[in-house]
Amino acid sequence: MISSAHLPVSGVFHSFLDYVHTTLNLDPLVFVNFGLIVIGLIASLRSAGAIIYSYAEKTCLSTVHVEEDDPLYDDIIRWMNDHEFRHRNFLSVLAQTLNNSDSDNALIQSSPSKLDFDRLVSYREVDDKSFVELKPFHGSRLFRFKRTWILFDHATKSPEVTGRIPSVEGKSKLKLQCLSLSLSPIKKFLDEVRAYGCKVSVSSTTVYRTRHNSRDVVRWSSVTSRPSRDISTIILDKHKKQTILRDINEYLHPHTRQWYANHGIPYRRGYLFSGPPGTGKTSLASAIAGVFGLDIYVLSLLDPTMTEPQFIRLFSEVPTRCVVLLEDVDAAGLSRCDLVPSQDGTQPRSDAQFTMGAGRATPAGTSAISLSGLLNAIDGVSSHEGRILIMTTNVPQRLDRALIRPGRVDIHTRFGLPSQEELRNLFLSIYSDVFQNTAAPTGQENGQTEKLNELAGHFAGRLSEGRFSLAEVQGFLLRYKRQPDEACDNISSWVKEMEYN
Known part of the structure; x- marks a missing residue:
């Protein structure tokens, strides 16, 4: 005292x-x-x-840790925000600016009869289209899930310091704990979280790309989540489209996986989309992911910062059901190097002694990927089964036959410059809703459809088959998004302009 x-x-x-x-x-x-x-x-x-x-x-405490890099991290945060945090007040929160479409809807409803795009609008005069949402940030929360109390702990690792320069930001992590001698209660919670995440994202496709962290380790990172593209918007020969869809549908069926196992065949499927630029190869890959509810993992062979071991590891880390998109494999000069005799004149130089460069073979030891490394990533010992590999190329004849042999490429789909029918379908796809903003008297809907079909035939007739890519024609149609008549009137002058250039 x-x-x-x-x-x-x-x-x-x-x-x-x-x-x-x-x-x-x-x-x-x-x-x-x-x-x-x-x-x-x-x-x-x-x-x-x-x-x-x-x-x-x-x-007596069961603990599960979830890193920020794992897709499950976002699913847990979404579930907690929607179920546990929505009706509670917290002192420590994260403020996020989210877009709201209310202002856009008000602007559209102000002139429902006619869209006047000639009148210039100052969007500073339009109400702000965003709002601030407050979400729980860091800390511990105890909640009840199916008669089990679970501790949710959300924290951020302290930033790493390299020399005198600190890293950009610490990485967040989650910890789930419950009083149990088994992980079963948390496993049930994670199953519920995953099911809820799939339900929420059923109409969207998540795109993953590679990202370097502060330690220069390459990891998969979600870059965007966008609405799934309707397969009907892909302009391609119906037979080719249906062939691909039927093959993938059969491949993804659970009985097919067992069939592969019974016959000792690796459960993999590969597709090669070849054709000129702008013919819809990447668009079809995106639509396929949307149809079958899969995410897309995009890899680039031209990334100068990626080493071959990193490339192989990333291939092995993709989930069992996803689309792996390997774009423009010819752009990096991915072909078997000419056989160069060794000094004794007896043995050719191995593929592994060359790596891909910008259209030429470069000495090994650079950050590019060799052909043997790519083949090992596709169907090597560490390659996961169950994924769908889609490779796109503009010049298929430049690819080595070892890369496109059966077992690595099971279906080769060739995309050509559009035919008259495909040009007509593109026109109908762009202007399918052109008359929805105008109130048509009862009984005249058929007349509007006939008029649109007539304009589509007129438009396609002004273009030569195999002359322009779908991307070029679509770029022209986007100038007249809601004026199909003007698109038909100006297509001839556009063709002359393109031929002159």
């Missing part, structure tokens, strides 16, 4: 103590001593609690 006789006080503070002592007839230092006792007790309880918690983690 602290005695007032040994405590040096002076001035106002000494007068205050005398006043309290006179008024309350109590020694003020009693309260000081009591406060010190409380503080010491709290510190002791915290220390004891940490010891007990550490012991419980080793004996």
